[in-house]
Amino acid sequence: MPEHATSQVSRTETGVWTPRIVGFLCYWCSYTGADAAGTARMKYPANVDIIRVMCSGRVDPELITTAFSRGADGVLVCGCHIGDCHYINGNHKTMARMPLIRKVIEGMGIEPDRFRHEWVSAAEGEKFKEVVTDMTAKVTALGPLNWPQLMYDRGVGHGHDLKPWGE
Amino acid sequence: MSDDGNAKGAAGNGAHEPRIGVFICHCGGNIADVVDVQRVASTIGKLPYVVDASTRTFLCSDPGQVRMEKVIQDHKIDRVIVAACSPTLHALTFRRAISRAGLNPFMFEHVNIREQVSWVVEDKEAATLKAIRLISAAVGRIAHLEPLEKRRIPIHPAAMVIGGGVAGLKAALDLAQRGIDVALVEKSDKLGGRMLELDRVFPTNERAKDLIQPLINEVENNSRITVYRNTELVDSSGVVGDFNTKISIRQPGAEAREVEIKSGAILIAVGLDVYEPHDGEYGYKQYPEVIGLLDLQKMMNPDGPTGGKVEVNGKPVKRVAFIHCVGSRQWSGLHKPQADGKINDYCSRYCCSGIMHAAVELKDRFPGIEIYDFHEDIRTYGRGHEEMYTEASEKGVVFLRYDPHKPAQVLTDPQGKAPLIVRVADRLTEGLEVDTPVDLVVLGNGLQARDMSSLIDLYRCSRGADRFLLEVHPKLRPVELAAFGLFLAGSVQGPMDITEATGMAAASASKAAALITQGFLEMDPFIAKVNEDLCTGCQTCLTICPYDAIYRDEEKEIAVVKEAQCTGCGTCAAACPSNAISQFGFTDDQIISEVKMLLGDIQVTTKV
Numbered sequence: 080m081p082e083h084a085t086s087q088v089s090r091t092e093t094g095v096w097t098p099r100i101v102g103f104l105c106y107w108c109s110y111t112g113a114d115a116a117g118t119a120r121m122k123y124p125a126n127v128d129i130i131r132v133m134c135s136g137r138v139d140p141e142l143i144t145t146a147f148s149r150g151a152d153g154v155l156v157c158g159c160h161i162g163d164c165h166y167i168n169g170n171h172k173t174m175a176r177m178p179l180i181r182k183v184i185e186g187m188g189i190e191p192d193r194f195r196h197e198w199v200s201a202a203e204g205e206k207f208k209e210v211v212t213d214m215t216a217k218v219t220a221l222g223p224l225n226w227p228q229l230m231y232d233r234g235v236g237h238g239h240d241l242k243p244w245g246e
Numbered sequence: 247m248s249d250d251g252n253a254k255g256a257a258g259n260g261a262h263e264p265r266i267g268v269f270i271c272h273c274g275g276n277i278a279d280v281v282d283v284q285r286v287a288s289t290i291g292k293l294p295y296v297v298d299a300s301t302r303t304f305l306c307s308d309p310g311q312v313r314m315e316k317v318i319q320d321h322k323i324d325r326v327i328v329a330a331c332s333p334t335l336h337a338l339t340f341r342r343a344i345s346r347a348g349l350n351p352f353m354f355e356h357v358n359i360r361e362q363v364s365w366v367v368e369d370k371e372a373a374t375l376k377a378i379r380l381i382s383a384a385v386g387r388i389a390h391l392e393p394l395e396k397r398r399i400p401i402h403p404a405a406m407v408i409g410g411g412v413a414g415l416k417a418a419l420d421l422a423q424r425g426i427d428v429a430l431v432e433k434s435d436k437l438g439g440r441m442l443e444l445d446r447v448f449p450t451n452e453r454a455k456d457l458i459q460p461l462i463n464e465v466e467n468n469s470r471i472t473v474y475r476n477t478e479l480v481d482s483s484g485v486v487g488d489f490n491t492k493i494s495i496r497q498p499g500a501e502a503r504e505v506e507i508k509s510g511a512i513l514i515a516v517g518l519d520v521y522e523p524h525d526g527e528y529g530y531k532q533y534p535e536v537i538g539l540l541d542l543q544k545m546m547n548p549d550g551p552t553g554g555k556v557e558v559n560g561k562p563v564k565r566v567a568f569i570h571c572v573g574s575r576q577w578s579g580l581h582k583p584q585a586d587g588k589i590n591d592y593c594s595r596y597c598c599s600g601i602m603h604a605a606v607e608l609k610d611r612f613p614g615i616e617i618y619d620f621h622e623d624i625r626t627y628g629r630g631h632e633e634m635y636t637e638a639s640e641k642g643v644v645f646l647r648y649d650p651h652k653p654a655q656v657l658t659d660p661q662g663k664a665p666l667i668v669r670v671a672d673r674l675t676e677g678l679e680v681d682t683p684v685d686l687v688v689l690g691n692g693l694q695a696r697d698m699s700s701l702i703d704l705y706r707c708s709r710g711a712d713r714f715l716l717e718v719h720p721k722l723r724p725v726e727l728a729a730f731g732l733f734l735a736g737s738v739q740g741p742m743d744i745t746e747a748t749g750m751a752a753a754s755a756s757k758a759a760a761l762i763t764q765g766f767l768e769m770d771p772f773i774a775k776v777n778e779d780l781c782t783g784c785q786t787c788l789t790i791c792p793y794d795a796i797y798r799d800e801e802k803e804i805a806v807v808k809e810a811q812c813t814g815c816g817t818c819a820a821a822c823p824s825n826a827i828s829q830f831g832f833t834d835d836q837i838i839s840e841v842k843m844l845l846g847d848i849q850v851t852t853k854v
Contacts, residue, residue: 122366128383132816168792
């Protein structure tokens, strides 16, 4: 691997394509749940990269579309179970928002399996592992999304979106 | 969000360029055995604004921290990324270290490459690349960070206790004994609450009045406690440290008087209600011989209306039946729901012990009395309670057990030997149907949350599915409500006996006293902020905030965040249709830049 390479080069360097999935996790339940999987030394695919937010209610639809437009093959949003939210009912807003986001994404021609919303508690390391494993398998089966190219083919999108991995 | 929301975007506005220091921890071999930390450091070291990227065997160790402080100073680093274990473990350690090096503690980003990388990814190459991606993302995010300060909220040195039952009295006294001024607000005209209705209480068998009266006297004679009786909560404003509650006090023959009470903390001790069986439930209100456990307490009380005689229809009672779980442990489909459609599916926790206690006392006071106990289960779990169960058995109480789906029936005695019979299929004798003639049926009626809608509206209390108020965490923060400065004292939180209620009240007083005597509350700075120029005053955020921490400035027609009340969930920032709200520490710019760097932005790869 060349010294200058950053992660995204790996997909071509190693010759095997594996999906890039962005995971937005709330700090109090799901992020801690992901930690629990680690503490228990569970093994799961390396494809979901976690971005920590304080509450899943912080996940602005724009963050999800940005991830897709920048080359993510899938997006996962995890929050506390209903009734367990550290912020009383922040996750109720997530619950209300996610089906709408799903509709928008599907309307853009993105397959439903590329977007997933799950409740993962701080104790559910096992569940987090299963979600990541299952989602990685499904997105792998779908293949690369390549949304920027998709948009370009349809005559929309910008230059920088077209080449998210560099010139 | 800025269109150029990548790491480079942060250099705009003429501000000096970020100088990022990246510290990668081996964690012994925990990380370094799987992740090639040298390769990570060399790759990350070439990213924009990264002036130094180094690795260390144990970054959290004292020498590790000292070294970090030196690197920060030598390289004039102004923001720090630590890639190590989970931030839940050591974020605070490293924030302190960078503070010591002279940086703002919030110019810091913690990347979890242990719990979320080296411990879960088997393939070394994949783990190394994942670590690089996550740290690149952090570079994107940290380039946009701004120095933040912890919020310090002053706490007014007084408490308000709502409810003058045993829990409220105990909490008020405990607070006063710590030198804190207390306003005790009681709805009725007297202090003492439900204990005023009781005779002897388990497990010590003391007279309730001997326990509650000294407590009332102590409260009334304590110069730090101001008691308000005949009150109604009218309005509340303010937040933790500075609550202002308006109460109205009823006065005989005069108009109600309004008083405003200022307090740093509020303890809620409004108690609960006893379940009132519906008409006909086990013959309740259908037969005069069917009463509740508290009615029996009144009868047995020598100072009560019957002078301690236990009689029905003018005749001494010779045969008594107790029925457990009335209004508790209900089954949907089997039991009639309450007005809100819910059933009481929980255990009321006092009734089994209360029944054993009453049975023993009846046996002691009325030799020859026959006692039959009808139950699904018996749960005498408290200290000294199982002994009462044993004593009841030894004194000849007869126990019959039924299936909850085939509950006991209370009927008129077809043979006319007694006023009533209790019919059960007794599981202890393989389902044998038994008719037991009795003179009196005592229902072990359970406990349920009272209507607290106005209280909940005033203070934004969270509530469990069982309608009782809900603590933040049952084990770790058992007496705090989610909104800061509100504490739960006693059975407002769920069914409790007196022992448990006073214990919880004492815990609540102690938590409130800790807050008040400290004098201030320190809170994370990750709160929401409204950009006045962008806000259209649409009020979407007002409806979405879980804490009621946003109000509308009617003059400017914009939303304003109440800083002390905001807990920093960021839900409003996500919902704002005009992008006018951002969350400190989690701004759109920061997160979007994080996403872009995570997915490999142009600038990153071309920088060699």
